[in-house]
Amino acid sequence: MDRPCHHHPDREAAGTCCYCDRPLCGECLLTNRQEKSFCRREDDCLAYQDELSSPGEPASPIVDYLIDEFSLDAQVKRVSGILEELEELKGLLDDLEGDGPAHPLEVDPRIPGFCAYKLTEEAVALLGLISLRVEFIRKEQELSGRSVLLERANEVQGFLEQEAGPKIREYRDWAKPCSDTNVPDLLASIGTQDQEQES
16 A cells, blocks of 8 residues: 555545645545545644644744735736736737727827836736745745645746746836836826817
């Protein structure tokens, strides 16, 4: 037998819980729609995790925040959303260039460029935060001797290095000419265009 089930030592494990990392047989394991495996007995899983913590040692709220998989996934999803917005924005601008006069509010080319640059700024800040979280996850898993989130951390790091990072840099270079656009001037130019249209 390769790995016995934690609850049934006479049975071979079918997988491990993504929360407590214990080997479990098919009867003790559940799999959700995202194909994550976890303990069928939630109370036992939570009690086991509590036992792993040093008694009397307060949990660090900062570490708890940084190694939270759900908020990490939400930030990765936001980066993906920004990439989609930038792709759509660039595609719309490319289409508009060949169609003659634009809508009055689109006459100033700084408007879309400014929007794109600000989106890349948000993405760059998120990439830094996500990288920090990934490093915290790796160190925490190393210190605790567990590997529950290690695979996810490595997936996220691969996404940052191979996909998100290069694309964000490309869009940032494209939008850079509008990086120092003065917002009050930009808003004033929109007001001026409105007045010109009315006259």
